[in-house]
Amino acid sequence: xxxxxxGDFPPFAVTVDVVLLTIxxxxxxxxVIERGAAPYAGKWALPGGFVRDETLDAAALHELAExxxxxxxxxxxxxxxxxxxxxxxxxxxxxxxxxxxxxxLALAPDLxxxxxxxxxxxxxxxxxxxxxLAFDHDTIxxxxxxxxxxxxEYTPLATxxxxxxxxxxxxxxxxxxxxxxxxxAGNFHRKVLSVPGFVEGTGETxxxxxxxxxxxxxxxxxxxxxxxxxxxxxxxxxxxxx
Amino acid sequence: xxxxxxGDFPPFAVTVDVVLLTIxxxxxxxxVIERGAAPYAGKWALPGGFVRDETLDAAALHELAExxxxxxxxxxxxxxxxxxxxxxxxxxxxxxxxxxxxxxLALAPDLxxxxxxxxxxxxxxxxxxxxxLAFDHDTIxxxxxxxxxxxxEYTPLATxxxxxxxxxxxxxxxxxxxxxxxxxAGNFHRKVLSVPGFVEGTGETxxxxxxxxxxxxxxxxxxxxxxxxxxxxxxxxxxxxx
DNA sequence: TTAATAGTGTCTTTCAGACAATATTAT
DNA sequence: ATAATATTGTCTGAAAGACACTATTAA
Numbered sequence: 001x002x003x004x005x006x007g008d009f010p011p012f013a014v015t016v017d018v019v020l021l022t023i024x025x026x027x028x029x030x031x032v033i034e035r036g037a038a039p040y041a042g043k044w045a046l047p048g049g050f051v052r053d054e055t056l057d058a059a060a061l062h063e064l065a066e067x068x069x070x071x072x073x074x075x076x077x078x079x080x081x082x083x084x085x086x087x088x089x090x091x092x093x094x095x096x097x098x099x100x101x102x103x104x105l106a107l108a109p110d111l112x113x114x115x116x117x118x119x120x121x122x123x124x125x126x127x128x129x130x131x132x133l134a135f136d137h138d139t140i141x142x143x144x145x146x147x148x149x150x151x152x153e154y155t156p157l158a159t160x161x162x163x164x165x166x167x168x169x170x171x172x173x174x175x176x177x178x179x180x181x182x183x184x185a186g187n188f189h190r191k192v193l194s195v196p197g198f199v200e201g202t203g204e205t206x207x208x209x210x211x212x213x214x215x216x217x218x219x220x221x222x223x224x225x226x227x228x229x230x231x232x233x234x235x236x237x238x239x240x241x242x
Numbered sequence: 243x244x245x246x247x248x249g250d251f252p253p254f255a256v257t258v259d260v261v262l263l264t265i266x267x268x269x270x271x272x273x274v275i276e277r278g279a280a281p282y283a284g285k286w287a288l289p290g291g292f293v294r295d296e297t298l299d300a301a302a303l304h305e306l307a308e309x310x311x312x313x314x315x316x317x318x319x320x321x322x323x324x325x326x327x328x329x330x331x332x333x334x335x336x337x338x339x340x341x342x343x344x345x346x347l348a349l350a351p352d353l354x355x356x357x358x359x360x361x362x363x364x365x366x367x368x369x370x371x372x373x374x375l376a377f378d379h380d381t382i383x384x385x386x387x388x389x390x391x392x393x394x395e396y397t398p399l400a401t402x403x404x405x406x407x408x409x410x411x412x413x414x415x416x417x418x419x420x421x422x423x424x425x426x427a428g429n430f431h432r433k434v435l436s437v438p439g440f441v442e443g444t445g446e447t448x449x450x451x452x453x454x455x456x457x458x459x460x461x462x463x464x465x466x467x468x469x470x471x472x473x474x475x476x477x478x479x480x481x482x483x484x
Numbered sequence: 485t486t487a488a489t490a491g492t493g494t495c496t497t498t499c500a501g502a503c504a505a506t507a508t509t510a511t
Numbered sequence: 512a513t514a515a516t517a518t519t520g521t522c523t524g525a526a527a528g529a530c531a532c533t534a535t536t537a538a
Contacts, residue, residue, distance in 0.1 A: 009292045011253025014331070014342050050251045056331045056342070087329040087344045089256070089298045100256050100298070100342065102329050169490075187528060189491060194526085208537080214489025215535035229479070230526065237471070411517075429501060431518065436499090450510080456516025457508035472499065 012089075013099045016059045017048035017137065019085065019144030020068075020106040022125065023161050028177045029125040030141060031114060032133065033067060036121040039095050040134035046141065047123070048101065057082065060104040067123055069115030081107040081160035086143055093136050101135075105144045107160040152178055154231040156198050159222035165202055167217035168192055169210075179234055191232060197225025254331075255341045258301045259290035259379065261327065261386030262310075262348040265403050269369045270419045272383060273356060275309060276364040281337050282376035288383065289365070290343065299324065302346040309365055311357030323349040323402035327386055335378050343377075347386045349402040394420055396473040398440050401464035407444055409459035410434055411452075421476055433474060439467025 020031040032044045047067035051059040060082055065072035082104055089100035114123035128145070131138055151157045158174040159166070172188045192198055199220040206216045262273040274286045289309035293301040302324055307314035324346055331342035356365035370387070373380055393399045400416040401408070414430045434440055441462035448458045 009255055010295075012256040012293070012342075013251055014254040014256070051254070051331070051342075053252075053333055053340075055333065056329065084328055086326055087298065089293070089344070091295055091297065098295075100254075100293075100344070102331070102342070167490085184528070184530095185489080186491075186493095186530085190493095191527080209535070210489050210537075212488050213486085213535085213537040215491080217490060227479075233527085235528085237469075409517090426501070426503095427516080428503085428518075428520095432520095433500080451508070452510075452516050454515050455508085455510040455513085457518080459517060475500085477501085 010098065013094075013097060014051045015048050015099055015101045016051060016056060016063055016104060017046045017088075017101050017140055018060055018063055018067075018104045018106055019046060019141055020064060020108060021144065021148060021161075022108045022111055023174060023177050024110055024125060024127075026173055026177055028128045030128060030130055030144075031067065032124060032126045032130065033114075034122040035134055042121070043134040044126070044130075044132070045134035046103075046137045051102075056084070056102050057104075060084075060102075060106070064106055067114060068111060070111070076108065076111050079109065079160065079164070081157060083147075085140070085147055088136055088140060090136065101140075103140045103143065105147050107148065107157060109161055109163050149178055149234070153233055154228050156222060156225050156228060159199070165204070165219045165221055167206060167219060168199075169217060171199070171220075175232075181235065183235075195225070195228050195230065195232070197223040198228055199223050252340065255336075255339060256293045257290050257341055257343045258293060258298060258305055258346060259288045259330075259343050259382055260302055260305055260309075260346045260348055261288060261383055262306060262350060263386065263390060263403075264350045264353055264367065265416060265419050266352055266367060266369075268415055268419055271367040271369050272372055272386075273309065274366060274368045274372065274375065275356075277376055278363040284363070285376040286368070286372075286374070287376035288345075288379045293344075298326070298344050299346075302326075302344075302348070306348055309356060310353060312353070318350065318353050321351065321402065321406070323399060325389075327382070327389055330378055330382060332378065343382075345382045345385065347389050349390065349399060351403055351405050391420055391476070395475055396470050398464060398467055398470060401441070407446070407461045407463055409448060409461060410441075411459060413441070413462075417474070423477065425477075437467070437470050437472065437474070439465040440470060441465050 022029055031047060033047050035041050035043050035045050047063055049063050054062065061072050064080065064082070065077060068077065070077045085103040085105040087100060087102045091098060093099065113125065130141060133141065148157070152175060158171055161174045162170050168189050169185070171192060172183055172185065176182050200223045202219045202221055204219045206219065209216050264271050273289060275289050277283050277285050277287050289305055291305050291308070296304065303314050306322065306324070307319060310319065312319045327345040327347040329342060329344045333340060335341065355367065372383060375383065394417060400413055403416045404412050410431050411427070413434060414425055414427065418424050442465045444461045444463055446461045448461065451458050
């Protein structure tokens with residue numbers, strides 16, 4: 001088949017769609033935009049757009065910046081984690097024509113409220129769960145959540161959700177928000193510190209204790225590990241095994 | 243951006259490329275084809291082709307059948323494991339035009355020698371490592387190997403490399419071939435049997451012992467687990483952590 | 485003073501990995 | 512008989528998770 005000229009084949013449109021997750025007020029949120037035009041006008045969807053003369057990663061970053069109204073690679077977007085999630089290309093996923101969408105997962109610390117992009121009617125952070133999105137975006141979002149939940153186990157990705165300097169409790173709150181269950185504070189604390197390269201101390205502490213009392217916590221920043229070993233496994237997942 | 247008509251954007255060609263791995267003679271092999279036409283005529287490449295009016299998964303399966311000369315979903319191909327690996331779309335990855343390739347990873351038990359497809363000059367099983375492939379196929383292959391190595395740890399995917407009924411030693415040989423290091427026979431044996439749902443006994447044994455002696459081994463088939471818990475971690479991966 | 489939180493100590497159970505031992509079979 | 516292999520046993524150290532405890536701070 002490779003002897004055919006690619007131009008002989010019916011053309012596809014290629015888009016990127018981004019599942020951008022953040023944590024606000026202790027809950028996991030996803031960035032969604034309200035569609036301003038058909039198809040699915042008035043429905044909410046994941047931010048996305050057509051790929052131009054650029055790499056797929058660049059297209060995703062580009063889309064992220066446009067929908068958040070932030071500078072790519074600078075300020076709050078400088079520390080965004082971005083990874084390819086999967087590609088969705090069922091023949092009928094877009095009623096207009098054959099569109100293949102490369103989905104990305106992005107994780108960010110608490111970002112400002114989004115400024116709607118050029119043709120979205122509105123953009124906002126929506127707390128999970130979220131359903132009823134346009135196209136196959138419910139499926140894409142579910143894939144993003146699965147990926148994020150899973151990667152918290154064996155990578156230091158949780159640090160992508162917190163500011164550059166953070167406390168162990170803040171990190172624990174990330175796990176609680178993403179996994180949807182509280183973790184034992186004492187065991188979590190000891191565990192995080194025991195994994196080589198997960199976090200490194202700054203020598204500083206917070207200025208104040210907690211809202212309702214408690215000592216001032218030590219501050220940490222992300223360490224140099226790319227994999228957590230041993231991993232931080234989710235409690236009791238018997239259900240998930242079969 | 244979604245208000246634009248997709249047809250207004252420069253068209254892409256979309257292909258699937260498949261990293262099909264199998265184990266022959268205790269070594270990991272990948273299916274490669276020799277390109278019969280430009281670009282890269284005469285070079286080896288991963289099997290692949292343009293996506294027609296079908297889902298991406300169907301296109302991959304289709305391509306697999308074509309390049310192996312086997313019936314899709316029947317016979318040896320019935321038990322093939324197929325999963326999406328990632329999408330590669332750098333603007334210059336194909337000199338002819340903008341081509342986005344959705345890569346798939348496929349794992350199969352020992353298959354017959356391939357029959358070259360319609361326009362490949364040749365097709366063969368090539369023992370790893372393999373380098374010098376056309377396009378960005380070295381990168382795609384590396385991604386496939388990473389994925390396979392990693393998934394053997396926490397999924398029962400190793401069973402995709404063995405016949406329907408197999409011995410624990412055959413399963414251990416899969417791990418050895420994919421990870422490139424031998425595992426302790428006794429510990430592996432006990433470990434595999436201790437993971438719920440990984441394998442289930444058939445009550446049968448092999449007809450003969452090993453080539454050079456030894457008792458007849460019990461036969462097993464794949465169990466109903468989709469995740470291994472606890473996982474079978476690769477020995478000593480300190481290097482990989484940072 | 486009271487309550488909340490950070491951080492540490494201890495114990496039990498599970499698991500990984502090293503090593504040994506026994507039984508079975510091809511040659 | 513000999514060597515190879517399957518399978519099981521035992522031990523040690525790492526790690527997970529339950530629980531308790533102390534110290535510090537906001538209100």
